[in-house]
Amino acid sequence: MSETLDPRAPIRVRHETRMRLLEVVRVTDVTPMMRRFRLKGDMTGFASAGHADHIKAFFFADGVEPFLAPIGPNGAQWPGERPQMRDYTPRYWDVDAGWIELDFVLHGDGPASSWAAGATVGSTLVIGGPRGSLMVPATFDWYLLAGDETALPALGRRIEELPAGSKVLAIIEVENAAEEQRFVTKADLALTYVHRNGQPAGTTSLILDAIKSASFPQGVAYAYVAGESTMSKAVRAHLTEQRGFNPEYVKAAGYWLLGVADAQEPH
């Protein structure tokens, strides 16, 4: 069936790329390893229609005050060295009130995690995007959501936005019970957390094992998997090769790759 004729086909929309210079006005530790920043500034035109959307956050060299670069045909035009960029999920926002909240995993290495460990009220952050959104219809018989801590913002958004009557099976890997987040939803949610308990992130097969042993509801499902890239790829292969998932209805994203800085890839 062609994409346009499939009533369940996810819909992509593009957004005008805008850069924003925002200021931290609130810092909250959602859990010991997940730090939420409320950033205030001009949010005019901000749109994020899909739970898997991301903004680019820019991290400048030591001693350089964050600033906005003009947008050219190929994105931001940075004079001199381009700041480091990392992807983050818009968790909550209010365009009229002029704020957005981003959740950062404090994993201990890299410019984004280091920024999150040190930023306080008054710190500034440049963000760009989202450049587009992928909207998955709420008409599937059920939804599989899986991922590690980095996916919690996207999975949380999806869980919170799905309407009453939606059946959701969620399997989420976190360090331990203290890292579990609870969600308010009208959906019919079955949420399982699996715990690394001291094993390093990205080194276990906990998510894949939990999915392998899960019995799935009947009907046509859409799966969203995100987190460490090797895990995500393995789950996608299992779902499409052994569990009868339509590959068109599996979005498996590599949000990071063990041992590699600034790595993400779709599968």
Ligand SMILES: Cc1cc2nc3c(=O)[nH]c(=O)nc-3n(C[C@H](O)[C@H](O)[C@H](O)COP(=O)(O)OP(=O)(O)OC[C@H]3O[C@@H](n4cnc5c(N)ncnc54)[C@H](O)[C@@H]3O)c2cc1C
């Ligand atoms: C679409 C999308 C949305 C995302 N949304 C979020 C979000 O909302 N919140 C969030 O926290 N992350 C999110 N991520 C993941 C985040 O972009 C990556 O974890 C990124 O690598 C963090 O950058 P960094 O500068 O901290 O580390 P990097 O400089 O990229 O990496 C440094 C080292 O840390 C390792 N590393 C990276 N991330 C982790 C981790 N989580 N645990 C353990 N080791 C790690 C790398 O393998 C590397 O060895 C998202 C990624 C994508 C693609």
